[in-house]
Amino acid sequence: xxxxxxxxxxxxxxxxxxxxxRRAVLVGLxxxxxxxxxALAVPEVRGTGEGRxxxxxxxxxxxxxxxxxxxxxxxxxxRRDR
Numbered sequence: 001x002x003x004x005x006x007x008x009x010x011x012x013x014x015x016x017x018x019x020x021x022r023r024a025v026l027v028g029l030x031x032x033x034x035x036x037x038x039a040l041a042v043p044e045v046r047g048t049g050e051g052r053x054x055x056x057x058x059x060x061x062x063x064x065x066x067x068x069x070x071x072x073x074x075x076x077x078x079r080r081d082r
């Protein structure tokens with residue numbers, strides 16, 4: 001099997017898959033929200049005083065919101081271009 005095929009013999013690439021990126025981001029946001037509630041409910045996590053766990057959950061939520069805005073804007077732009 002050759003490692004390189006000339007463009008004339010290569011198959012065309014398959015079309016891109018249509019995925020629901022908004023659902024994936026929303027699932028991630030839900031996971032971070034549950035983790036934040038757990039981190040607030042468990043006294044050992046709150047009592048460490050470091051704030052690493054809570055900060056990680058809040059950062060995950062904020063980045064998820066940024067991702068949700070990005071996906072929404074990309075989908076809106078894609079609909080406009082059609």
